[in-house]
Amino acid sequence: MKRTIFLSLTFLFLSSLFPLIHTQAKPMTPSGNVPTFITNQKLTQSNTEFSFKLFSNLVQKSQNENVFISPASMILALSLLYNGASGQTQQDMSQALGFIGLSLDEINQGNQALQNALQKNQEQIQLTIANSLWTRQEVKFNETFLKNSQQYYQAEVSRLNFTDLGSVKTINQWVSDHTQGKITQIIDSIQPEDVLFLINAIYFKGMWQTPFDAKLTTPQTFYLANGKTKQHSMMSREGEYAYLETEQFQAVKLPYGEGQLNFYLFLPKENSHVNRLLEPLNAEQWKQFTGQFRRRNGLLAMPRFKLEYETNLNETLKTLGMNRIFQKADFSKMTNASVEVSEVKHKTFVEVNEKGTEAAAVTSIGIRATSALPSQAPFTMIVNRPFLCVIQDRQTETILFMGTIVNPQE
Template identity: 55%
Template sequence: MKKQLLSRISLALSLIVVILLTGSLIRQPKEVKANVTHSSFTKQNSNNMTEKLGQANTNFGFKLFSQIFAKDGRKNIFVSPSSVAIALQMTYNGAAGSTKQAMAQTLQLQGISLAELNQSQLALTQTLAKIDPKVQLDIANSLWLREGFPFQPEFLQTTEKYYQAKITNLDFKNPNSVKIINDWVSQNTSSKIPKIIDEIDPSSVLFLINAIYFKGNWEKEFFKSATKEQPFTLLNGTRKQHPLMSQRGKYRYSETSEFQAISLPYGSGRLSMYVFLPKPNIKQADFYRNLTAENWQQWMKQFSYREGEIVLPRFKLEYELTLNEALQALGMGVAFQNQANFSNMTPEQVKIDEVKHKTFVEVNEEGTEAAAVTSVAIMPTAALPTEEPFKMVVDRPFFCAIRDNQTGTILFMGSIVDPK
């Protein structure tokens, strides 16, 4: 199968205005409309279900990151577990039998019914959309259907109702279809990810795409005049000069015998970037071995306000990998095989061909911008801290994550070994 036909996930740091395709830009394809309305449920039920889904997504995110790190640990890694989860959860709605069970295990959805999942995802998306007037966070989904191929109406209705997906029929034999899909991707990533496919194989039947865009200025921006060229130590011990930003203030901070950690808030403070710097005597592999969802939850409780100084590198990077092996290692190999069961999606026999992840990120004195695109292509089967002011100098490889402090949702996470 051609790699261009498979799932792709991308991240970018940049401002975005979401513009849907219109007749003034290109010929508008026929869209599938589902006559459905959003169901209502109590605020308490919504909060409980959102919390349950948030925990499932966190568990999945760290397990996925662990698999990626095992393969690419000596390289920069930056992924969006939220984007991967949403794209696969849309796909999960079409699964049945052992395929559904395998995907539930991989996505950590045991104990969550399909109805709870979909209602929770809608509630979570709506909550994140109103996250902070000083922060921009956009989540968009789309389904691109092969014209004339049969799909289950309930599957289409569900993705439109709960994932607010744009659903479009396309003639995959028409070369303009590639441009239509890529235009949607580009528009939802401010052109940082200009395309996700180069061509469409006539046997492709569906692309499920998720896009997440985030832009947030630091609650307290770094002064550019304080940024200095200083040594940054790489994994091999080599030291290179790199711009390191610095500022003093009061921060949520934590320190153990293994690491220093700081929370750098955006906007009004609901969203933060968490930076974990392993101590010099701690091996990278040992730190990431302890980076589990369970430990993460405990670490989040250990932060307290402290006066101190943070020195952080500016960084910008691109990253790309195929997720097939990682997802199969987590238990959903059957979804990629000829015996895959997606009968709740289509009466025809189909499978997932490939899942890819591509990222771009940039952090500077003003703040952070990030976006994620996930495309799933469906194919036919063939130590206790003191109260003294701290100093945290991030001049060696570190871990970072962008987190919603209210729901616990982790939008992005990464291991930065070379900030340039």
């Protein structure tokens, strides 16, 4: 019988660590052995390419439904899992994630530097990252795998008695604490074949560089993808924006804080659909778009919204070429036990209002045993129909969140 691994990636706001009684890695700091972030163009492009492929697949399966994910969380957790893969399993993961041509050291050191560069604790921006491994106490795991998890991903490693009903509560409490209570549960139970829960957590909170005036927020008509309409709270502001307009869409870039992180909002033209924006989108096209924004005066009206999203990523990852991690897996660099991934679970939370954005996400993977220009006229952009939004870090070009909002909720 194969034993199973549960992989959970959590993207969220972090404030304080849950008081742990297990091995705890030292927090990341800009000093010491943590490298300063230096752009690895291949890794950056691979991450962006994977982000759009995964997101596009999920949107295709969720017609006329809100989709909101954290690609960064998924990539970090899958990279951690990649450290335990060997043989054809490793090759399949490398192909799907775009790691071909990169050594394991390059991937780990790149991710270590990336996490260090992403984390910010400023007056207007909070962004922190945490990883944890929860292992069945009677199963032995490879020391190199555990060491890499701690050294490069600052993972907290805990050996638990999985037969104790309190273990479920302990893991879920860690998730809740690292998401400021936005996500309170990632696992329902622990099965006899479960041997490892791998969880990545990121917390983000950003205040708009120029906030919206709440007094100007008014109910307006929002046109849903199914042809119906609803009344919804719309924020509005006149001023100068980084703006881009093509025959297919209008787009604005809204900076958080001093502009280290940005919120991109793409609105398809009235005769188009938000899903059509994704058809040509890849890493190269995205970089081309983000390089074309120009300062321009205009009026922006956009929905205030809050939503929770949850999905199982097993079928999506199989479609992207990672079928082998779920069956006939080779994780011999992780443990001598015969193991495979049982479930990859992803949860997110996001709230966008007049002050800024708060978002959280949890992705879990379980492993089981088997056997604009001054001369241009001001623009008007009324976001009253389904749209695409992306939150990206400027320095590392990492896509932290992305979503299609077809029915905003409050």
